[in-house]
Amino acid sequence: MHILGICNGSLRGNSEILLKIALTEAQAQDPTITTSWIHAPSLVMPLNPAPLVGTLDISMGSNKSQMNGTKTSGALDDRRAALNAILDADAIIVSSAIYSHQPPGFLKVLMDRIGGPFLDAGFVTEALEKKAKGDPQFAKFECDQRLLKPRVLGFMMTGGSTTPDQFSMALPSMQVYFSCLHAKVVDQFVGQNCLDAGSVLLNPDLTERAKLLAKNIVSQTGKPYDEAKYLGTSEPGACTYCHLSAIELFRDNRNGVGCVSCGARGQLVVSEDGGILPQWEKDSRWSCLTLKGKIIHGEEIMSWGARERSKIADISSERDQWLGVQIPLVPLPSQMAEGLTNSIATVHL
Ligand SMILES: Cc1cc2nc3c(=O)[nH]c(=O)nc-3n(C[C@H](O)[C@H](O)[C@H](O)COP(=O)(O)O)c2cc1C
Structure with a gap:
């Protein structure tokens, strides 16, 4: 088993130290x-x-603009690694x-x-299922098999704030x-x-917490998504999918709420002690953490994309008119070096 650490802080800083611990x-x-x-x-x-x-390419070749990029020499590229x-x-x-x-x-x-659509495990699961059932649209679908292997995640973050409103x-x-x-997180x-x-080293509780996270990760590594368990803490009323407590109010006259983090839906209910807490839906079709949520979202955007595409020809001349409007680009040294000053719209098509 291999554990990858990703440090997203300054070099030799708190994130690097906690990660190494x-x-x-x-x-x-x-x-x-x-x-x-x-x-x-x-x-x-x-x-x-x-x-x-x-x-x-979850659009199966139909959304060309997502595949565009600016023409640059770009010799160094760490993305594949x-x-x-x-x-x-x-x-x-x-x-x-x-x-x-937020994270930097x-x-x-x-x-x-x-990541995002380029690493969509929901789409891959669905596409492989359709291919197995003989759906001609997916007959040639191939993907990196590593996308489907069981994988677990842990997040550690440090902030300078003494109060949670800042994170x-x-x-x-x-x-x-x-x-x-x-x-699975x-x-x-x-x-x-x-x-x-x-x-971070001034706070022994925090370094112990990093060790506990490591133990929790090791204990769940190798388990499939539905078997791996969440071992972190969560507040009463926290979302049952992402275990976080950030909610949005739906104003739907039914006390509906959504999880800001993952999209699960719920309802504010009065508990026995008179407090008000969210009660979260089961088997969510809305949370981006469930396979069901991922697949439904994928299907929705695919069918919406098809409807949009059928109308794109109608607006193509208006689109070209807008894109042809000349507004001076701020001269940027990097783009001048690449000869891009007035042609940033030059794309790989
Ligand atoms: C540009 C910048 C913005 C920051 N914003 C926040 C913030 O919104 N909330 C917070 O708690 N800490 C904030 N901090 C503090 C850092 O999160 C904190 O010092 C952290 O431990 C740095 O980690 P590092 O040493 O791995 O870079 C900010 C620091 C910088 C440099």
Whole structure:
């Protein structure tokens, strides 16, 4: 079994230290486990690249614009190596700082480039099922088999704030970035009061928490999604899918609520002690964490895309008119070096 660590903070900072504590503990728990790590902010990716060659295309070739990229020399590209590291891993521990209440964007850029629709385990499951049933649309469908292997996840985040209002979107964002993989999140936490690099070591409870997360990861590694258990903490009324407590109010006159993090739906109910808490739906078709939710969402966007495409010809001249409007681009040294000053719209088609 292999555990991949992804550090999404400054080099030699709190995230790196917590990650190394967790990976070391994982090996102490099971010496057969191997580990490796990636520093997300150091990954090199070309400017606005087209998706990697051979990447999953859930539109089955019909959404061409998603495949566009800016023409640049872009010789250095770490995306494939990062993707392979993620797909090879049996478990992933992400250790991240918090910037402006969320994970720093380096990780989001990576997952937007190689994750999301390009790593959609729901679509792959559905496509393989349709292929097996003889659906001609999927007759030639092939995918990287590593996408379907059991995988577990753990999230550790540190913030400088002494109060939780400053990291309300930290774990919710993390849940969404990795939902495409259909890997079970078995533990997650935010450590607050960690401002300066290394300050995580001033808080022994936090380093112990990182070790506990490692133990939890090791105990669930190798188990299929439905068997792996969530071993982290959760507040009363927390979403039963992502175990987080950020809710949106639906104003549907039925006290409906949605989970901000994963999309599950529920209803506010008065409990016996007079308190009001969400009661979450079972077998959610809305949560992006359930296979059912992923598949239904995939089918919906496919059929919506087909309806949209049937009307695109009607607006093509208006579209070209708008795209032809000349507004000066701010001169950027990187784009001038690539000869892109006035032709950023030049794409790989
Ligand atoms: C640009 C920037 C924005 C930050 N925003 C937040 C924030 O919104 N909430 C918070 O709790 N900490 C915030 N912090 C503090 C860091 O999350 C904290 O110092 C963290 O432990 C840094 O991790 P690292 O050492 O791995 O980089 C911010 C730090 C930086 C540099």
